[in-house]
Amino acid sequence: MSLNHVQQTKLQMAAEPWSMTLADVTSALASVPLFSGFSQKQIRLVAERGREYKYKAGTAIVEDGSIGVGFYMVLNGRVEVRKGPRVLARLSNGQYFGEMSLIDGEPRSADVLAVQPTECFTLSTQVFYALIKQHPELALLMLKELAKRLRAAQNSN
Numbered sequence: 001m002s003l004n005h006v007q008q009t010k011l012q013m014a015a016e017p018w019s020m021t022l023a024d025v026t027s028a029l030a031s032v033p034l035f036s037g038f039s040q041k042q043i044r045l046v047a048e049r050g051r052e053y054k055y056k057a058g059t060a061i062v063e064d065g066s067i068g069v070g071f072y073m074v075l076n077g078r079v080e081v082r083k084g085p086r087v088l089a090r091l092s093n094g095q096y097f098g099e100m101s102l103i104d105g106e107p108r109s110a111d112v113l114a115v116q117p118t119e120c121f122t123l124s125t126q127v128f129y130a131l132i133k134q135h136p137e138l139a140l141l142m143l144k145e146l147a148k149r150l151r152a153a154q155n156s157n
């Protein structure tokens with residue numbers, strides 16, 4: 001068994017699957033800037049295709065070096081993106097992470113830890129790709145966010 005598989009298994013155990021009503025997920029996603037160009041019906045379709053997970057404070061949601069299998073949106077709570085002891089970013093409601101590994105197929109670039117009890121909406125790699133093909137404007141919004149995060153990282157060095 002590879003180390004990455006062990007890491008993935010540990011992460012799956014740390015996550016508690018949890019179900020919100022479709023109406024609640026739809027209304028949470030409707031306030032997220034990434035989906036600002038989506039109609040209510042399109043947001044509902046996204047909501048139907050994802051899953052919700054809860055994480056206790058202190059739990060690793062994504063681990064540096066593990067194989068990336070999902071895209072994460074924070075619905076409620078707060079996470080820190082960390083590289084070793086360095087905090088690269090703090091993300092909260094409506095912000096997302098995990099897109100980098102899905103884009104380039106490389107292992108996760110950083111740890112992402114829940115620093116409060118946190119609820120996330122997740123999309124599988126396949127759904128993430130299908131969504132971008134159907135809504136290319138998502139890729140542009142993500143590129144803008146990627147540039148913003150890169151600039152912030154450069155400024156913090």
Ligand code: CMP
Pocket residue numbers: 062068081088089096097098099100101102107108109110111112149150153
């Ligand atoms: P991924 O590499 O899949 O998994 C770790 C995630 O942390 C990464 O995708 C990004 O979503 C996020 N991340 C990595 N580096 C930074 C950074 N400098 N600023 C904000 N978020 C980051």
